Amino acid sequence: MLRRFGKFLNKELKALEETRTKIADGVYLTYLPARKFKTSLLSAQFVTPLRADSASVYALLPAVLRRGTVRYPDMGSLSAELDRLYGAQIDYTVRKKAENQCVGFIASFLDDSLVPGGERLLEPVSDLLGELICAPVTRSGRFLPEYVEGERSNLVDAIRGILNDKRDYAELRLLQEMCAGEPYGISRFGDEKTAERVSIQKLHACYASLLSSARLELFYSGSAAPERVQEALLNALSALPRENVRDPEMCRRHTPRREVLNVTDRLDVSQGKLGMGFSCGSDDFSALLLGNTLFGGSSNSKLFLNVREKLSLCYYASSVYHRQKGMITVSSGIEFQNYQRACDEILAQLCAVQEGRLEDWELEGARSTLLNAYASMGDSQGKLENFYLGQAATGQEETPEELASQVRETSAERIFAAMRTVTPDTVYFLKGKEAQAE
């Protein structure tokens, strides 16, 4: 049973500060007070290592749990209860944070101040969340086979369905090839073959392991006092059997390739998708973050201004910095025959950042883009939850304010030096079938 920790005695908490408290064995509550939203957000996320043989099982689990609880044994009765709670929503989530997989539920419900008749929604929604986690509907102690089969088939469809959005597909394929053999190359849903073969036994084993030993991260954003939130959640999760709780997996950096890997796929498409992966030798986080923003991280970046605006080669060309892996990836959609021009131009723009060839406004522009993003994070409950989950799953403790001050203090020289350690690793190209290509 759940052993309770932590009492809110700290005076600061009375002033409704953001806090992260261990409230039970391996259970942390990130409390984010806010009165400015129409809704409250409540999230419960289990953090477990991303592994090829278990990723689809953990991806399947919240979908099966979402089908019904002891008290609300099917989606119809669950929906009716959520409707009654003024259109409260509880969605299951499956996310990848560095080399961890995070699975659980996010609930969103009207803030107390807006509920007609002053009904309180935090407690009933917490209870429902707790039931989805701890009290699934079962028959002879097993998940209902029809739920498992239905959701397994939905999961397989979702994995296959990544193909439908060619940009997502190309980005996934780049990561698979670049990080082959590393957990980071695994999709958040796992792979089709493993998903097809998940048995009820395996699902139960993973469920038991998740409940007892995976880190549980809870998040709340809304107007309720911290004591009330903690109480509601501890009550809702009182049946959680905790033992031997593991810490989240530490992420291993990408092993850079000596020679660039080139991969080409062919599909019946009218636009080509180019993906380029780079390894970063430096671990100067804020310098690489700024360097990536200059390179392709905003609509004022070198990739946008040159590959798109100057050469008209594409509609989108952008880059992402993967902090924990020490990687940068670029994604763009181009005409098939412009492959070489686009590759050359992307490399030329990387080189420009490495050599510090910037116009006056570019560095301050990149810096203020990032500062604006950090400063406005508190205006979105979804962004806050996603940010703090990422921090918790990777063992980071900085707040957005602290990251902003790191960004403020990073000199141009540090940025150029860090970007000079960025080297090409993998190039992926999705092109048309033979007949229509070139």
Add this chain to the structure above:
Amino acid sequence: MKETFYERIAESAWWETLPNGLRICVVPKPEHAKSYAFFATRYGGMDVRFRRDGAFADTPAGIAHYLEHKMFDTREGNALQELAKNGAEPNAFTSNALTGYYFDSTEHFEDNLKILLSFVSIPYFTEESVAKEQGIIGQEIRMIEDTPDWQVYTRLMHCLYRNSTGRISVAGSVESIREITAQTLYDCHRAFYTPSNMMLTVVGNVDPVHIVDLARSILPREGGPAVERDYGQEPMEIVQKETCEKMEVSMPQFLLGYKCAPAADGEEYLRAQIVGDLACELLLGESSPLYLRLYDQGLVNGSFGSTFEMMPGIAYLYAGGDSRDTAAVAAEIQKEADRMVREGIDPAYYERVRRSSFGETLRELNSFENIAVSLTEGYFHGYDAFRFPQVFDTVAMDDVAAFLRENLRPERAALSQILPQA
């Protein structure tokens, strides 16, 4: 300037109309770090035919969207970089009946707003810069052509509509945009980007009086004549029952659409939207008996969804997603609509869905963008979007039943499908 407090949604708004006809709305959000500006014109992908110098003239499909791309060019260079210096990333979108430009920022908001208002009101194109954009928009069109969601929707619109310009793709085609020149862009800007055809909405921690003063000092003194548009006379009959295309997709995808009666502008427009939304929820929503049954049978999955949309002169309801058996799902939807019309709606179920829809609409007010877009659309259609609780109160179950009876008829339905390649 007038402040209105909307008690039931805990929002307030400051309203003003400048002498040049520009409508301004400021929604104060003192507790937020960012402020958001949305500057929009009542001009979109369906406004391709309008009266110019006395006679109706046609413009190329995709021109409103093309103009949106080119508005960021300024005589000095590009507004993107101007705003970038202040950490604001501006963006824009073009829908069927509206083009909107926006940014949010936590610093230098008023400076950024000045830049936004000037680049949208002062066009600067050259033949060279217009030609250069062909490549970029051409790739945007290629991208959406490879997107099954876009294909299935566009093909449905072609089944439902014969004449309405709502059937035209907002981005146009690679062919149609070749006809666009600097001169056609200037002509369309002059016709549609007049203050009297536009609205500015600001949501955030700002002083409403400052915002109005700023707009007054930057925008032209004169408004402009109202533009008469021709959206095409649309009969209630559909064009064809079915369309089917093969693409590189993992499983079949479909949309079943119903051609519905359009609504007049004014508060009636908002009311019609609410009735249509409720009909969607009751028939096809996540707690509807139909959805639950189809989900249990594995005929639909989480991708299933439905919506009711209105544009000038047209309205339609559609539902769809991925399915192994698209034809079976389409038949089940029609059967359930017929059953609801025949047996009536269960009052307890209606009450539940009504309550949930109300909560859902409130939730949408968390987003500054949703606030700004709905206030703007409301203004362009002659209603105040913040009055939705009051209008919601006037809707009765019989209205929804009548909507279903009138619109969810087999002869008004068309099915669009995308199938995997063999």
